[in-house]
Amino acid sequence: MPTPLSSKKRMVVTILLLFSTFISLASQTMMITALTAIEHSLNIPLTSVQWLTTGYILIVGVVMPLSSNLYEKFSNRQVFLSTISLFIIGSLLGAFASSFSILLLARLLQACAGGILMSFQMTAMITIYPPEKRGTVLGMSGLVIAFGPAIGPTISGIILHFFTWQYLFILVLPFMLLILVVSCLTFPNFSQPQKIKIDLLSVFLSLFGSGMALASLTVLQQNILLGIILLLGGLFLLFIFTRRQLHLKKPMLRVQLFKLRSFCLLTLIGMLAFMVLIGTEQLVPIFAENVLGLSSLQSGLILLPGAILNALFAALAGRYYDLHGPKLLLTVGVALMLIATVPFLLMNAHTPVWIITFAYLVRMIGNSLVFSPAMSEAFKDVPPLYVSHASALNNSLRQVAAAVSTTLMIVLADLPRSLVAGSHLAISFTVILLLLTEFLFLRYAAYTQK
Structure with a gap:
């Protein structure tokens, strides 16, 4: 039976949800800098190895729409403990994988758990906190969603500098096992399973x-x-x-929620902001390694300051949203991202690393000011009964947006003969995304004034 949550138990749930989601999201992008090492270790072509990242994104996108049914059919405790257990099984398989097929299976199991966990944590956080704290709560959620993938390549670069690729799985295990043990002892049940037919x-x-x-x-x-x-x-x-x-x-999914203007427009804005984040994060290391000649560790460190400040400003933006709403945050955020585009459009083989690092940092600050309040505002008018459906829709579409952005940025960067020109073309694509973001926000602002 569900039990009311004290502030102490609510804090325990919040920490467990955010920490586990952070690990799963960081694991998603940690593999990016390990592809070459795995290619040489297992002696397979890079086109096959890329399925370790592509397959992960694919499975997460496939699993997310099912998460709302799981939340309704089973208790939140059952869903969370099962999801963490599945992630641990995938990590164990990856740690001891001796063939590519086993390694791919390990990643897909991690992806299944990651897809469920991402929607589950958002639904649970909205459920256990009152509406007046939703901006702060989803600010913390946005912090993890943005910071996890952003810091993943940096963590991976450091691990690969000292250890083999197997340690990308091994070093995750103690943390997830700790979460599982603590959750078995403390994670409360705050939802009531329903008799639904899938x-x-x-x-x-x-x-x-x-x-x-x-x-x-x-x-x-x-x-x-x-x-x-x-x-x-x-x-x-x-x-x-x-x-x-x-x-x-x-x-299975209440697509009627898109009739809510706030949910529809702000979900689209969140998708576009996430496309800019993931696309820039994908392009900068490629440029740094192939044009500037930096190592995977050095290219990962370029992203580190931006990832840290993105996390910090996401939390601050959530708090500001609770007090003042999204208008100023989104306006300043889009402006910062557009300003930070200029150095990216001018970068070449002689551009100092600090300029790229600073431009990326400013872009990540701007992104946090858009992404975090957009998530909060999207759920403003969603009835409590349908929060799990809204969460599944929001997360699924964001994952699709990430997959589209990743693919398009690579394709655009490869179109010209020069990677420098290709990088400029890919960055120009993000400018279009930002202008579209501003257009949608102006539409929403006009709607709210009516």
């Missing part, structure tokens, strides 16, 4: 639709025709899925 056709349409659509983004780089077929097939299945949800009495 619509298997909806599950099928969601799994294969989102899976095909996300996979097409990677396949397009090698085989355009097959990629287009997968994309169109995936979009068709997702269209049928959406139509079905609109006609079911108890849908």
